[in-house]
Amino acid sequence: MWTIFRKRLALPIPLRNQSYQRHLIPSTFCRCFSELSHWKDVKPDETPFEILKQYTSVPLEKYHVFLPPKESLVKSSDLFSKRNEYIVHKGAIHPDKLPDTKELEVALLGQSNVGKSSLIQALYNHNEALRIKTSKKPGHTKVIKIYSYPKNFSLVDMPGFGENMPKYFEECVENYCVMRRQLTRLLLLIDAEQGITDIDNIALDMLEEFNRPYVIVLTKIDKCHISQLIRTIINVQERIKMTLHCSFQQPFLVSSKQDLGLHHLRCFIAYVTGCISIRNL
Numbered sequence: 683m684w685t686i687f688r689k690r691l692a693l694p695i696p697l698r699n700q701s702y703q704r705h706l707i708p709s710t711f712c713r714c715f716s717e718l719s720h721w722k723d724v725k726p727d728e729t730p731f732e733i734l735k736q737y738t739s740v741p742l743e744k745y746h747v748f749l750p751p752k753e754s755l756v757k758s759s760d761l762f763s764k765r766n767e768y769i770v771h772k773g774a775i776h777p778d779k780l781p782d783t784k785e786l787e788v789a790l791l792g793q794s795n796v797g798k799s800s801l802i803q804a805l806y807n808h809n810e811a812l813r814i815k816t817s818k819k820p821g822h823t824k825v826i827k828i829y830s831y832p833k834n835f836s837l838v839d840m841p842g843f844g845e846n847m848p849k850y851f852e853e854c855v856e857n858y859c860v861m862r863r864q865l866t867r868l869l870l871l872i873d874a875e876q877g878i879t880d881i882d883n884i885a886l887d888m889l890e891e892f893n894r895p896y897v898i899v900l901t902k903i904d905k906c907h908i909s910q911l912i913r914t915i916i917n918v919q920e921r922i923k924m925t926l927h928c929s930f931q932q933p934f935l936v937s938s939k940q941d942l943g944l945h946h947l948r949c950f951i952a953y954v955t956g957c958i959s960i961r962n963l
């Protein structure tokens with residue numbers, strides 16, 4: 683399937699141009715240009731959406747539908763803080779070589795260097811015992827690796843697509859996504875600054891074809907201008923509304939470097955893997 687997508691990548695893809703995006707940006711965004719200091723005072727239970735509200739008259743609340751109560755946020759964050767209880771399983775290229783674990787899995791998919799390994803490390807509270815290697819060089823992750831919190835859930839790191847994508851990507855990642863019984867959600871990571879790129883569009887087509895539920899996560903928001911971030915959110919939201927049927931309606935916003943948006947993503951993961959229940963959600 684990726685071979686077909688690769689061929690398509692060589693063709694010009696319409697509607698992915700700046701003028702379309704500009705059309706979506708109201709002039710009020712001009713005053714949104716600001717520096718990174720705005721992120722520094724974010725409280726752990728606040729989402730970046732709440733911070734962004736101050737900078738735009740666009741009703742961003744409609745993009746923010748996962749609103750768990752504080753006690754659920756605390757409960758799920760506690761789950762991710764069990765420092766010595768995680769198991770790192772031996773990585774594998776072929777999904778049939780992966781251990782047949784009992785926990786439901788949430789797997790991270792995205793371009794090389796988008797921040798998949800860093801996000802797993804950050805979600806697990808930068809737990810040093812896990813020692814997840816990250817690198818500036820794209821294509822560092824070569825195998826599928828499962829990080830389990832026994833009797834609860836697993837997070838799954840996978841090779842990225844795009845730059846330095848391994849030749850065996852299809853038999854590895856694609857087969858995992860199609861065949862893995864434990865897989866309950868895919869997180870498609872997209873760099874907030876770049877927005878949806880051509881190769882992300884190919885991944886989105888692929889996910890729609892798999893017909894499995896997935897969630898878009900915008901990464902590295904700490905290094906993205908607020909105006910650009912709002913532009914990406916609106917663009918992603920438009921895509922979800924117009925053409926994506928298997929995507930959760932809200933994109934999540936995270937920074938692994940500055941620990942932004944992690945509480946809500948942890949809570950979502952705990953919720954979809956059945957580790958917590960949330961009333962009136």
Ligand SMILES: Nc1nc2c(ncn2[C@@H]2O[C@H](COP(=O)(O)OP(=O)(O)OP(=O)(O)O)[C@@H](O)[C@H]2O)c(=O)[nH]1
Nearest residue numbers: 795796797798799800816817821822823842938939
């Ligand atoms: N500023 C910033 N940098 C980040 C963030 N997350 C990751 N990075 C950096 O981005 C680079 C790539 O991160 P990785 O976590 O290795 O990315 P990956 O998607 O696992 O990469 P591959 O192994 O190539 O698939 C590293 O240099 C990280 O330090 C973030 O939230 N903010």
